Amino acid sequence: MHDVRVAIIAITKHGAAIASRLAPQIPEAEVVVSAKQAEHLGEFANIRKVYQGALSAQIADLFESYDQLIFLVSLGAVVRLIAPHLKSKDEDPGILIIDDAAQFVIPVLSGHVGGANAYAEKVSALLAATPVLTTASDVGKTIPVDILGRELGWRVEAPKINITRVSADVVNQLPIAFVQEAGSKNWWTRPTPLPDNIHRFERFEDVDLERYRSILWVTHREIDPSVWQRLEERLVVYRPPQDPS
Template structure:
């Protein structure tokens, strides 16, 4: 299985105070690039990070940042960031992760693409480096439960289900309703949280062992073909994951 490329991270400061906060974090993320107002660029001299000064309005830089980076960390107020990025939003599948570090560097807030785009995970990493708190608001991350739409992504699993299924099943998961997790293939190391698996998730090794009447949804990791009749029977209650060949 190919190793994914590391995320392209930008650390962005508009003010002198923001540049000072950024300077505290940058040495711990040497691969991150620094985007800073040109009049404050000299204050970041000596860092190993690549520094890209800009002139003019930050609003003129946003389109380029969205195209060039996977995670954009702003040392700017949350309200200012919302106004800056609003004209450039497309969808959660396309937008980069956007984060804000507050003025006191006490909180790291994922603003955009926290879940699918990876900003929540990035926020937790940055918070650990700063001794700050990551403020997570997406239901599966805040509730420490299964992220249905990206489960197994780091293991190379491919999700197979209509979008409406993913939405409906995610709701059953976060609402703590009984959900069957059937694993017939793939790595067993899919649960990466330090907390225990939520009690509403019931584990099975074969689909045939699941009492469908007792479960609101099914998450099925398999290499088997799923008959069209079964998709129809379960309506919007089924999400299937396909692990890469040889991963068992």
């Protein structure tokens, strides 16, 4: 997995000042600033890129060159700027916005798969700001079905419709069976307790499939097509790395 490529983009005097505060705390970040505001940048070791003309002309290159884009630009302006360049949550970079007073950090795009939510929390801590998270699983402090175990090397295995439906069941607090037959036990990383609607099992055979609305199954087993068919859109499988023999 490559290092995260981060750009901090400023177009105002206040934005340049905030970028100057933030950049030294994120060594991997590069500061992208308009020529008009470059003189307002402070001293820091990060790479700085000065562009001429309109920010809109820079967006395509920013999307291609970075994994996280931190805009010190208004929310409405950013939405209009990025709209023509959006492809999918699997391809788009994480988009974050910091207001001109550095009070709030808002992940706008690719919160889960793109990592913007996690990065917003990191940036908020650095600025003593408030992260504004709107993703249901983050607000509800529950399992993020689409990226669970990603930092542990787990791969998710399920049709997209399953991930969507199971995610809805999780955030709506329906009964969920979490079956873990493989992988690290340290997958729950939130400071809050595991929600009461998530019930743990050590074997798939121990789950009463009529009782639980959805199943999250961490396993190395081959899963028979009949199981997928029986559970329709209720099953998401995670594949942890195989232990070296």
